[in-house]
Amino acid sequence: QVQLQESGPGLVKPSQTLSLTCTVSGGSINRGDYYWSWIRQSPGKGLEWIGFIYYSGTTYYNPSLKSRGNISVDTSKNQFSLKLNSVTAADTAVYYCVVYGDRKFDNWGQGTLVAVSS
Amino acid sequence: EIVLTQSPATLSVSPGERATLSCRASQNINSNLAWYQQKPGQAPRLLINGASTRATGIPARFSGSGSGTEFTLTVSSLQSEDFAVYYCQQYFNWPPEYTFGQGTKLEIK
Numbered sequence: 001q002v003q004l005q006e007s008g009p010g011l012v013k014p015s016q017t018l019s020l021t022c023t024v025s026g027g028s029i030n031r032g033d034y035y036w037s038w039i040r041q042s043p044g045k046g047l048e049w050i051g052f053i054y055y056s057g058t059t060y061y062n063p064s065l066k067s068r069g070n071i072s073v074d075t076s077k078n079q080f081s082l083k084l085n086s087v088t089a090a091d092t093a094v095y096y097c098v099v100y101g102d103r104k105f106d107n108w109g110q111g112t113l114v115a116v117s118s
Numbered sequence: 119e120i121v122l123t124q125s126p127a128t129l130s131v132s133p134g135e136r137a138t139l140s141c142r143a144s145q146n147i148n149s150n151l152a153w154y155q156q157k158p159g160q161a162p163r164l165l166i167n168g169a170s171t172r173a174t175g176i177p178a179r180f181s182g183s184g185s186g187t188e189f190t191l192t193v194s195s196l197q198s199e200d201f202a203v204y205y206c207q208q209y210f211n212w213p214p215e216y217t218f219g220q221g222t223k224l225e226i227k
Contacts, residue, residue, distance in 0.1 A: 046205075046218060046219075046220050046221060047162070047205055047207070047218035047221075048218070049214070049216040049217070049218070052214075060213050060214050062215065062216075063119075063215060064119075096161055103150070103167060103168070103209055104152055104164055104167040104173070104209075105152070105154075105162075105164060105207070106164040106167075106173060108161035108162060108163075109161065110160075110161060111161050
């Protein structure tokens, strides 16, 4: 089973861009049976699926993000990333990178807390 | 958007007893439902998918049932490690618009 580790700044200013990276170890990101996902958890909104990316670059996003999100993959580094622009306090959350395969989120990173504050 | 409503918000049960948690979908999602367990400071852990299929390594005391709009997670004999927050999640639509319930906290009575 692959392991996932999130990394990135823990504090972002309002209106700026949140950037996180997930490093995949113990297996290749170049596999056709997984989607590489981001999910966040905040006290106000609970668990929220942000979106995911296939190794080919195909992406799907939660419509509620109103096109603020962008997920990319770097197969040479075995990483995938999330960028969320125009952040507000409502984007403060624990962000998880998660493997989605066979119709289930069955492998989660430990999560990283991102606070949006000036 | 498919809304999942979990009940109750908090459930107090004694160790060794049975716990029954509910999840209601705002529209028919067939059996496209998963259950997760989350303990403080940890990521959620998959328990059940396909409404009733236990994930690898999940004890048999966890069982899921239901289809359509009404779903149930049952823990048949609560162990101390089972006290946690439980979430349901639907994966009915494609392109995906996955949503989670707001959670049920299972606490020791």
